[in-house]
Amino acid sequence: MSATNQSAVRRVLHLLFVLQGHTLEGLRLKQIADAIKTTPSTALRDLEVLADEGIAERIPGRDEYWRLSPRLIQLARAHEQEIARHRQRLEETEQRYSRNPN
Numbered sequence: 317m318s319a320t321n322q323s324a325v326r327r328v329l330h331l332l333f334v335l336q337g338h339t340l341e342g343l344r345l346k347q348i349a350d351a352i353k354t355t356p357s358t359a360l361r362d363l364e365v366l367a368d369e370g371i372a373e374r375i376p377g378r379d380e381y382w383r384l385s386p387r388l389i390q391l392a393r394a395h396e397q398e399i400a401r402h403r404q405r406l407e408e409t410e411q412r413y414s415r416n417p418n
Contacts, residue, residue, distance in 0.1 A: 335384045342381030
């Protein structure tokens with residue numbers, strides 16, 4: 317991967333972290349651009365790519381504000397549920413093997 321591509325990937329990942337915690341109110345484009353140390357036009361291009369992929373969205377009725385989309389939150393919750401299922405299986409196995417046979 318070229319240095320330019322690496323830089324763009326890092327910028328978009330940083331953008332995701334900047335948006336976290338702003339689901340209800342969102343952030344304005346200028347706030348996002350300042351936070352990721354880029355121009356508003358570059359930040360907008362990155363946000364539009366994320367929006368096309370269902371990762372970020374404009375807040376309805378407040379189009380100048382951006383937030384993470386439900387899809388990304390659903391991805392995180394699915395991961396959490398998968399971990400809980402595995403934890404339960406491990407606990408069941410542990411209980412089964414730690415029972416006293418008497």
